[in-house]
Amino acid sequence: MSHVSHEPVPCTDAERRLRALLERGLPINPRPWLTLGEQCGMSESEVMACVYRWQAEGLIKRMGLVVKHHALGISANAMVVWNVPDEAVGELGRRLAAEPAVTLCYRRPRRLPDWPYNLFCMIHGTRRDRVLAALDEIVERQALQAIPHRVLFSLKAYKQRGGRYTREDDSHDRRTPQPA
């Protein structure tokens, strides 16, 4: 668990170009850092040093892949929300995050009177009944019977893509966007 730092990390023009390129995805070829360097005016080792620093500073959490759940048949996607007393939410958040079935866990503000829930976690699975069974086990194991919760399955994914944080320069290197 970490409280989020809002300190923006300073960035040169070349680094900004690199970030914009990375947001569109890593090149899939034997020397991806070299390709990125050629596109943003850095050497391969400069690109690697930059990515290393961004990882160390926590700007990049991880360099890897995100699967599209539906395409893999993981079509049951439940947002489970809990109404936890404020003094208990940190401890329960840590316990839920440690559950193998939980893929994300955040504390968020209540929006009373419409929305009393302050702890959100995601559980993914191939079928609703399996997701619900996993949730039942969590409730049992963590003794959460007294904590009000709701399960919000997703009915349809309308839009799914990675966040874009860096405005692309009005540059030459505009490519076809990746499929969403």
Place this chain on the structure above:
Amino acid sequence: MIAERLSRPEPAELDAADRRIINRLQDGLPLVEAPFAAVAAEIDLSEGELLYRLERLRDSGVLSRFGPMYHAERLGGGLTLAALEVPEADFERVTAAVNAFPEVAHNYRREHRLNMWFVLATETPEGIAEAIEAIEAATGLPVFNMPKQEEFHVRLHLPV
């Protein structure tokens, strides 16, 4: 941006090598000059085979993203989860209006009175309030803004 309606596709056919690739790469890519060669050696594939399969997985839409997972706030950007209570009869219009915003990264219909849930990602923290105001103006509906206050870390890994 065109409003996209992603219908539920048939699950992709993955073979054992595809599964090894996906499971391994969810843990990240090593920061070496030839990262795919390094990963390929770990999972008993040639580099060429790994690259070919990875491209195929990307092009077939199994991978929604391959690259860095950013910490939005440290980049100086804004990120939040927001919800709308959309009248059923108006759902299509509101979906198109919301998805037209480039700041909207994900948008899901969910089973609740608050039936539309979307993630907003903006270049600056102030951008969130501006985007919310614009979405309220475009939809005529109040946006429930629920930014994360604390993140509890999980190991994000979906075995396939």
